Amino acid sequence: MLRIEGLTIRARDRVIVEDIGFDMAEDRVTCLIGPSGCGKTSVQKWLAGVLAPELSVEGQARRDGRGLARPDPDLAYQPQQDALFPWLTIRENACLGLGVAGLSRRAARAKVDPLFTPFGLAGCEDLFPDQLSGGMRQRAAFLRTIVQDTRYVLLDEPFSALDAVTRLTMQDWLCARLRDRPRGVLLITHDLHEATRIADRILVMSARPGRIVADIPLTIAREDRSEAALADLRTHLKTLLLEDTQ
Amino acid sequence: MSHLFRILPALGFALALVLGWELYCALSGVSTLVLPAPSGVVGALVRERDEILRHAVSTVGVAATGFSLSVTFAFATSVALHFLPWLRRGAMPLLVASQTVPLVALAPLMILWFGFGLLPKVLLVILVTFFPILVSLLSGYRAAPRAFVDLMTSMGAGRGRIFRQVNLPAARASFFAGLRISATYAIVATIFAEYAGARQGIGIYILTAKNNFRADHVLAGVVVSAVLTLTLLGLLWLVDALTARRFRERRHAQD
DSSP states (O other), X not given: OEXXXXXXXXXXXXXXXXXXXXXXXXXXXXEEEOSTTSSHHHHHHHHHTOSOTTXXXXXXXXXXXXXXXXSOTTEEEEOSSOOOOTTSOHHHHHTXXXXXXXXXXXXXXXXXXXXXXXXXXXXXXXXXXXXXXXXHHHHHHHHHHHTTOOXXXXXXXXXXXXXXXXXXXXXXXXXHHHHHSOOEEEEEOSOHHHHHHHOSEEEEEOSSSBOEEEEEEOOXXXXXXXXXXXXXXXXXXXXXXXXXXX | OHHHHHHHHHHHHHHHHHHHHHHHHHHHOOOTTTOOOHHHHHHHHHHTHHHHHHXXXXXXXXXXXXXXXXXXXXXXXXXXXXXXXXXXXHHHXXXXXXXXXXXXXXXXXXXXXXXXXXXXXXXXXXXXXXXXXXXXXXXXXXXXXXXXXXXXXXXXXXXXXXXXXXIHHHTHHHHHHHHHHHHHHHHHHHHHHHXXXXXXXXXXXXXXXXXXXOHHHHHHHHHHHHHHHHHHHHHHHHHHHHTOTTTSOOOOOOO
């Protein structure tokens, strides 16, 4: 269990997020939604240990009751879009985290190679990122994140750069991967459809200073989440977001 | 074929310039002591080839030594300035100020302090070519996307690894741009240093030719200087092309 308590992030002249607190279970997808600029990415960057040093922070994160190191080896972070290094092949990109963790090139390759087929990237190992389509690049970024075998994964708007059809395909694909190997996921998105399709729980943040104004568990199984079944929830979420921005 | 089409306008323009110059010399009756025709310059190049070659070898030696050392020093300095912000804040104003000293003042001082040997000429080439390479490297390091640095940091990478895997590759294009700018200065700076005081080199050849009122020989020296600079730029282009596999623009998205 990952617990965030009393998180407040301040810039010199303003409060970015205020008194944020929530738990993340190891096998659940927690979705953070809120208006632009409400501090969702700041929360995630703080957890990942990459928050800008000029921001001041109060609050703490605990993993299994102990203080969370930032960066923490049990937590993988995927920044907005795919952040694939253009000068590395897909295999080299996928091995990045393993190399940092101290694995030899051969050991990292042995761990990564079997995953290319399930990730739909067979034959792309030695290609460069700009030779792949948007969806394939996103899968390569997921491969780089997932292969680190961390218990928790932070995803910052992973599908925002994709077209509508690819986005739907990738959402289904991510759900399938998480069914195979459950992780505690903190997913940031602007897309209510995406949040309601993927999440086990949705945290709604207010406009700046960002606070959590609603904590909504999704009890409907993912395979039963039809448009009709989710309509009321989406209307409720939309109302919450609109109320806050008006 | 596309390369040929790309350089065709430049070739046409150069050819028109040379033809115009040749015609002007033939029709205006201007003295060859003042303005020799291009054919006269080519003639001087052919007649003086052994002498010019001897001087050119010396110039190339100085320029290559100075330029190589300059690249090495600029890289080492850029790494130090990247990792030590206080050093960057302290040293950058001095480095910028060093670029305001005119070459015409610097060259005689170098000769005065270090004599007529290799050292003052190499130092002058370093002083002239060092700054563009340094600045291009530093701005290249800073151009590394924030998301890449964040990703590596979140994985637990230290500053050294982030530098090697993110900042250094990100600086490649900027580095080669700086190298090309510096390369155009390298031969000119060497010739200027030779001009200020040396035993041999294209600078000395031009100086002697000027003192003997041989404008054709002066222009022959200028042609050799241009050819040397273009050769150096060509070599850099080759190194860039041979090492660019990972950095080439590719667009074969498989949607």
